[in-house]
Amino acid sequence: MSKSSAERQAEYRARRDTAAQGNGERRLNTWMSTAAHLALKRIAGRYGVTQxxxxxxxxxAEDEKIVAALDIDTPEWDGYFRIGTVRR
Structure with missing residues (x-):
């Protein structure tokens, strides 16, 4: 018996964790303002890349700027790299 579309989709999504030479990918599903969406489309179009x-x-690029400003072996460094921490 063949697989349903939902089963094939679930298998595809499960494989994404190990895509990109084993580095994996993460799914991002969010809403954004219309202004931000239109700006993203314009910027991507200007540089000829996908959104x-x-x-x-x-x-x-923003992550690189932040990391460059942090000193290693400091609480700020540790705090920034603490995965799952919500910073405000």
């Missing part, structure tokens, strides 16, 4: 690619570039 996903542009969002990844922007996030990684």
């Amino acid at each position: 996903r690619g542009m969002l990844e570039r922007l996030v990684l």
